[in-house]
Structure formats: C-alpha cells, structure tokens
Amino acid sequence: MTSHLITDAKSARKAARQALETQEKRKRGRPSTFTPDNTQRIIELIRNGLTIVEIAERDDCPAHVTINKWMDQNRDFAQAVARAREAGAWALTDMAMRIADTIEVGETSAMVARARLRVDTRFKLAAAWNAQAFGTKPGLSLNLTAETLSVVLSPEQMASLAGNVSSVVDVTPEAGMPQRTIAPRTKG
8 A cells, every 4th residue: 555655656646747847838827819720810901900909808708908019029911901901991991981971951950060070080190091092191202314303392391492403493282281392412
C-alpha cells in the first residue's frame, strides 16, 4: 500500500511539473478573438456603413477599444478597415438619401430638423471616410506646361506657397475656389 502511494505521489509531481512546463509555453489569459471570421465580419459591417462604435454594440463583435487595438497592432487589418471605409462611404450616402426621401408633408419642423441632422452627419462621415469622392475641399490640382504652372489651391494652400513663386499671373474663380496661374521662381 505504501509503494502505491509513493508511485501516485511521484506521478502527481511529474504531472504537475509537466503541467507547469506546458503552462509556461502557452500564452496566459483569454484567447484572442482576432480571427479571420471576426475580422471579415467587421470589415463587411464597415463596408455597409456602420461605425466601429455601432459594430461594437453588437453582441457578436468585440468592443470598439479592441477593434482599435487590432488596427494599431495589425497593419493589414488597418488597411482593410481603411478600404472598407471608402466603400462604406457610398453606403452612408445611400442611407442619407433614404432618410431625406422619407420626409413626409406635414411633418413638424423638429422632425425635419432631426432628419436634416441625420443626413448631414452621414454626408460628413462619408467625406471623412472617402475624401476623394465626397470631400468638399479640392486638393492640389496641377496643370504643368513649359512656361507656367497652373494650380488650384485653397486660400491656406496659397498662403503657404506664396514664398516659393515669383508672380501670380491670373486669378479666376472656379468651383468656388480661386484659380491662380503662377510662374515658378527662376534661378539666377
């Protein structure tokens, strides 16, 4: 009987030692939810125009802090989110149009104001997610010939460029922004 206890004690110690070694090799804590299925679901929801906070409110998705951490830690995921937001901007404009189209005659001014706010918010978010398609400020537009450089600039861009050009040749308004043809400084 004593030998049986000794063998069991030795077996228990051996099992505990093996468990400790195995535990040291394994990561501690809860397993990550950063799986291909979860990330794909999140990307698809963003493509459908949902924000990260809206996604995080769903029972089958991680918290917004977790999603933001994943974007910080995984460059491929962050790039996929950025591409999904560009596509999601189109979904946001569709939502905005649907909201605008559902306003009925006879609705109170408060209801109309709320609908206007919802529409404006979606268009502003679409512009933030896809500035190239929905942005209101034109970026730098160049038309280069051998003699001149034609540039469409915002007033802020023009002010920062002022020190690098020798003259402003023409000022014509186009699309609400001044268009100026400028000649670059010549050396000498």
